[in-house]
Amino acid sequence: MSRRLLDDQDALSAFRARLLAWYRQNKRQTSWRDSGNPYHVWISEVMLQQTRVDQMAPYFERFIRAFPTLQSLAAASEDQVLKVWEGLGYYARARNMHEAAKRMAFELGGRIPDTYQGLIELPGVGQYTAAAISSIAFDRDHPVLDGNVTRVLCRLLRIEEEPTRAQVKARLIAAGEALLARGEAGDFNQAMMELGARVCTPQSPFCPTCPVGGWCRARAELDDPASLPRKVSRKQKPHYQVAAGLIRKGDELLIAQRPAEGMLGGLWEFPGGKQEPGESLPECLVREIREELGIEIEVGARLTSVDHAYSHFSITLHAFAARYVCGTPEALGCAAWRWIAPEALDDFALPRADRLIVEFMRECAQQMELFGEKK
Numbered sequence: 001m002s003r004r005l006l007d008d009q010d011a012l013s014a015f016r017a018r019l020l021a022w023y024r025q026n027k028r029q030t031s032w033r034d035s036g037n038p039y040h041v042w043i044s045e046v047m048l049q050q051t052r053v054d055q056m057a058p059y060f061e062r063f064i065r066a067f068p069t070l071q072s073l074a075a076a077s078e079d080q081v082l083k084v085w086e087g088l089g090y091y092a093r094a095r096n097m098h099e100a101a102k103r104m105a106f107e108l109g110g111r112i113p114d115t116y117q118g119l120i121e122l123p124g125v126g127q128y129t130a131a132a133i134s135s136i137a138f139d140r141d142h143p144v145l146d147g148n149v150t151r152v153l154c155r156l157l158r159i160e161e162e163p164t165r166a167q168v169k170a171r172l173i174a175a176g177e178a179l180l181a182r183g184e185a186g187d188f189n190q191a192m193m194e195l196g197a198r199v200c201t202p203q204s205p206f207c208p209t210c211p212v213g214g215w216c217r218a219r220a221e222l223d224d225p226a227s228l229p230r231k232v233s234r235k236q237k238p239h240y241q242v243a244a245g246l247i248r249k250g251d252e253l254l255i256a257q258r259p260a261e262g263m264l265g266g267l268w269e270f271p272g273g274k275q276e277p278g279e280s281l282p283e284c285l286v287r288e289i290r291e292e293l294g295i296e297i298e299v300g301a302r303l304t305s306v307d308h309a310y311s312h313f314s315i316t317l318h319a320f321a322a323r324y325v326c327g328t329p330e331a332l333g334c335a336a337w338r339w340i341a342p343e344a345l346d347d348f349a350l351p352r353a354d355r356l357i358v359e360f361m362r363e364c365a366q367q368m369e370l371f372g373e374k375k
């Protein structure tokens with residue numbers, strides 16, 4: 001039965017009916033998809049591009065409270081959007097979403113496009129997101145291909161090649177098209193994603209309880225269905241040492257805004273940068289502050305160090321107390337700079353590693369006498 005699935009109309013109909021019945025009985029309630037509100041579907045799908053459902057849920061609720069409509073999001077400043085997004089990471093998603101909101105509000109009649117083509121032309125919307133929004137919010141017939149669906153398809157069809165290869169991806173998209181329950185694409189896509197998330201899991205698929213196990217080649221033919229999909233051989237990520245300064249002038253601290261383009265673009269941080277070979281961390285900090293802001297500082301004690309992993313590398317961020325000595329700050333290697341009262345740090349969107357430093361320093365504030373509110 002399994003070999004003929006894609007070519008057998010009866011088998012396809014039975015597969016769709018079984019999967020949809022399982023989904024409708026077992027689906028988890030989600031405020032973003034169940035509402036049927038295209039704005040909610042769009043926001044949630046952008047968040048889900050890099051974040052798991054359970055992690056994303058509280059951020060979604062917070063975001064919708066802050067920006068309940070497309071128009072309110074379009075009217076917000078980028079700083080406000082980044083601040084509400086803070087903690088979700090991959091900040092390009094937030095900047096693109098904000099750009100897309102402005103385009104929809106001011107150029108596209110204040111509505112979210114209801115077609116795949118209209119959606120994919122928006123900033124930050126790729127094939128997966130356009131297919132997910134068009135099918136879930138508007139029941140358009142487009143199959144989604146995210147990590148969960150890719151895993152299910154590789155196992156169902158016993159696809160042994162790495163799914164990241166272009167040829168294999170094309171085969172997966174064609175399989176998704178063939179399997180899709182037309183007219184019920186929203187539920188069908190969610191059913192495939194839910195199957196991957198809850199039954200056909202990465203390490204331990206629950207094959208005996210799988211609603212479509214009767215059509216699955218990996219289950220029928222392999223000792224270990226979890227051996228699919230084939231893993232891409234990954235290079236080890238580089239690790240960098242980074243120094244940052246909590247630079248004081250009187251009661252104020254200096255913060256700098258990262259350039260809009262690039263990683264963590266538009267976020268504010270304690271200035272500093274990557275250690276070069278042969279230099280100590282304090283030397284690194286003095287050099288970075290000179291290059292980034294054109295001022296001289298005196299570096300004091302190391303306050304704390306935090307580890308943080310990004311998608312392609314990881315860092316240890318070492319935070320140093322530092323004292324402003326001379327010079328007028330200029331935005332040489334950053335977008336902007338400000339002297340602020342330490343309490344005002346909460347008004348700025350900070351990267352996760354810098355936020356950890358703030359939390360650590362607040363815990364230690366009485367001893368360090370650094371943060372004004374606890375003096």
Ligand code: SF4
Nearest residue numbers: 200205207210213216
């Ligand atoms: S039978 Fe097992 S491997 Fe096949 S789709 Fe179901 S859970 Fe996945």
